[in-house]
Amino acid sequence: MSTSADLPPDVRRIVVVGAGECGTHAAMALRDKGFGGEITLIGRESVHAYERPPLSKGALAVDEMALVHPWTPEQLAEADIDLRLGVEVTHIDLAAGTVTTSAGPQDAGEVVPWDRLLLALGSDPRRLELDEVTYLRTHEDAEALRALLRPEGHLLVVGAGFIGLEIAAGARERGMDVTVVEAGPRVLGRIVPEEVAAQVSALHDAHGVSLRVATTVTGLRRDGGRLYATLSDGEELVVDAVVAGVGATPTTLLAEAAGLVVDDGIVVDAALRTSDPRVFAAGDCASFPDARSGGRVRLESWRNAHDQAVTAAASMLGQGEPHAAVPWFWSDQYDQMLSVAGLPGTGQRSVLRHRDDGVLLHLGLDAQDRLVHAAAVGPGASVAKDIRVAEKLIAAAVPLDPAQLTDPGVPLRSILKAAIT
């Protein structure tokens, strides 16, 4: 922890916009780092921060949905964080150093001044040009989706990304017939390599999901209590509900209107500073430079929201280290885990490692045989262990022997030990 003497004297008021995963962790991290000034945390949802990952997993399977909160309101109050929920920030004035909120006398809005501003605005589900489609982002969306999951019913899921497939698994577990249509040639096209995707497809086949790739929904009409979905191959499906998981777009309008640079996300540097040096962005809404690939990336992942919260808090206090965490992501489907470390598509060659317990690990290497990406599917505990080691191998950035990597008889841990000593 820093002492207050280390902290910049010109920073007395910090406003965090977005009281979700990233914004709330950043507010708490500011206190952990010794910031004693005012922290105002403003969120448009009416509930304090909750974990979104369970919404497409456990929450679909249980009878009563309980939100998982990383912090209680009491903990936030103890940390002297001024939490304002159900309040939207409608305007940022960079020249004046203020935000305007939707709360205030006669809806005139309240003006809140800041010395440093953090935008942790998240992302919004991409929408189809079809009525009657449900989406999943918030706890309210999850409640609405749960109400549609009825045993014996038929759910149509549009999009075979991780959210679509998790919903498909949850709906099967609730006894529904499930059809998944995916516009691309395979499932999880943006997230994992083909071999891992094939194992995930087989998992869903085995659980009775009808998976239809290279297929879209071209029309949807309601007749009585049923929905009639026309598919691009001309077939008509009769279903009870349609839910789409077709990606998300970063929430950037506020930043754009303020004049900050935006390009598929609020553009930040390695310290998560936007084009205005007093304003920072982190989490799903931020596009940041990835030191390993040399490219610019935007991640929609729980771990990234946490890691960037800490980096942003340090940067706002002038203690910033460049954001260098290895990207990490996981998904649970049925009794299996899918996990990824590093950035998909950055390897120049790949090797596969098949473990006896059914884990398939795909490892992407660069031209110097350094590990840059790993994706695994299989029983959760083994996948988690392998990916944890893979993360460290990616961070170590040393050439590896591809023959050893493919041999399940050579423990990944011993490869790591040899690599870092």
Ligand SMILES: Cc1cc2nc3c(=O)[nH]c(=O)nc-3n(C[C@H](O)[C@H](O)[C@H](O)COP(=O)(O)OP(=O)(O)OC[C@H]3O[C@@H](n4cnc5c(N)ncnc54)[C@H](O)[C@@H]3O)c2cc1C
């Ligand atoms: C259903 C679901 C399942 C997921 N599962 C996984 C998983 O298995 N693994 C994984 O790694 N990741 C998963 N994720 C992704 C992960 O939850 C997100 O990456 C993470 O929540 C991002 O945190 P964030 O703070 O950037 O955004 P959010 O948590 O979305 O928080 C942003 C907040 O800002 C608020 N806001 C936006 N604009 C304003 C404004 N103008 N004024 C005030 N408030 C505003 C929003 O309402 C929102 O509450 C999942 C996401 C969803 C939706």
